[in-house]
Every structure is written in structure tokens, then in C-alpha cells.
Amino acid sequence: EPEVTQTPSHQVTQMGQEVILRCVPISNHLYFYWYRQILGQKVEFLVSFYNNEISEKSEIFDDQFSVERPDGSNFTLKIRSTKLEDSAMYFCASSEGQVAPGEQFFGPGTRLTVL
Amino acid sequence: AQSVTQPDIHITVSEGASLELRCNYSYGATPYLFWYVQSPGQGLQLLLKYFSGDTLVQGIKGFEAEFKRSQSSFNLRKPSVHWSDAAEYFCAVGARDSNYQLIWGAGTKLIIKP
Numbered sequence: 322e323p324e325v326t327q328t329p330s331h332q333v334t335q336m337g338q339e340v341i342l343r344c345v346p347i348s349n350h351l352y353f354y355w356y357r358q359i360l361g362q363k364v365e366f367l368v369s370f371y372n373n374e375i376s377e378k379s380e381i382f383d384d385q386f387s388v389e390r391p392d393g394s395n396f397t398l399k400i401r402s403t404k405l406e407d408s409a410m411y412f413c414a415s416s417e418g419q420v421a422p423g424e425q426f427f428g429p430g431t432r433l434t435v436l
Numbered sequence: 437a438q439s440v441t442q443p444d445i446h447i448t449v450s451e452g453a454s455l456e457l458r459c460n461y462s463y464g465a466t467p468y469l470f471w472y473v474q475s476p477g478q479g480l481q482l483l484l485k486y487f488s489g490d491t492l493v494q495g496i497k498g499f500e501a502e503f504k505r506s507q508s509s510f511n512l513r514k515p516s517v518h519w520s521d522a523a524e525y526f527c528a529v530g531a532r533d534s535n536y537q538l539i540w541g542a543g544t545k546l547i548i549k550p
Contacts, residue, residue, distance in 0.1 A: 354537070364480070364526060364540040377537050412480060416536070425530075425538060427472075429479040 323347045325428035327413050333434045334403055342398045342431045344413030353396045354414040354425060355388065357381070364412070370396065403435045438463045440529050442541035450549045451519050457512040457544050459527030468530040469510040470538065471501055475523045483525075486510065497521070522548045 326345045334340050346353050355367040368378040385401045410432050414425040439462045471483040484495025491503040501512045527541040
């Protein structure tokens, strides 16, 4: 069964460093999403991406965040200068399309720890 | 603005007992409604979803949920829980006019007593 994969599973970084979180969505999916979950808190939407551009983003997704689909398979989230409060589990999701409402399939997450 | 409320932070039930987890949403039109489960250290797995049609939806692992428009609710139920159901359960709302971004409830942690 196809699944969304994410790497790394755990990333530890120093405050101020750049990190790139990687996701491989399901191959025939067209819509891609990033969510985050700070420990003990609810899951929060960050950004959605379609046709090589951002289609929606939340207030959390400020200038330090960016997303990219550098090739036909990867979907990345970059945090330019990490802050302590960026420590969270980051989930990637993909869905087939918007013509019919689509289920979002989630990856296992990347736990980001900023020291 | 859309919002999702899961009023119970924790629920403890005995193995074999029935379960109902509450979810209320706030949205102007009929939203798309989801229940996800997250086991410790794991990702988010879809249990079931409601888009339209029959308001009682069946999901995986013996779960079902009922959409009640008049109460803006989408409660999750299971007639008999198993120890393996211990996990955190999240209700989420998606809407076409926001590109289906999911708005999440705070989650309900289910604890199973032997």
C-alpha cells in the first residue's frame, strides 16, 4: 500500500541553524501539506502546496519557512533560522486532488528538537 | 473562522465497554469531517471521514461516527473497546474554501482499564 514517508525521523539542531525536513508524498497525489504538533498541543496547519505553488498558509508559516518540490518526488519544508519554539513534530500529508474531496494521508512525522 | 472542540482531554474506559468521543465544530457550511488516531510515537491514521450522504459513517477498527448537523457534532463511537485502542484521537474539519486544510481538535486521550 502506498504511503507517505518522511526523513529524518528525528532532527536535533542548534538555535539559529537551518533545517530541511523531507517528505515523499504518494506518487499520484497532487496536493501536499505540512502540519506541526508541539508536544502536548493540537496539530496545526502550516501550508498547502499545489501545482508548484503555495495554495494556503497559516499565520505560523512566516518568512522563516519555505516549501519546495525540487523534483518529481520530494516535498521539503525549510526552516531558515530555527528557534526554540520550532521544536515540534512535523507531519507531511498528501492528497489525490480537490476535484473530489480527498483524504489526506499522513507521514510518520519528523521530530524536530531545537537546542 | 472554523474551529473544532473536543471537550474531553482524557477518557478512561474498561476493556469491552462502549466508547463515545465527542467532537463539535464551528463552520458556516457543511464541512468535511475526519477522525484520526495517533498511537504513541506514531503518525496520524485516518479512522473515518464524512463528506456527504449517510450521516452514520463506518470506519476502520470497528469505529463509527455520526454527523449531526443540528448539533454541529461528529461523535466517534465504538461498541466494545480493546486494549489496543488506547491512543489519542483527533477530530478534524476541512473545507473546500480553505483548500481543505485541516483544522484540528485538541485531541482526546483514551485510556483502557483492564
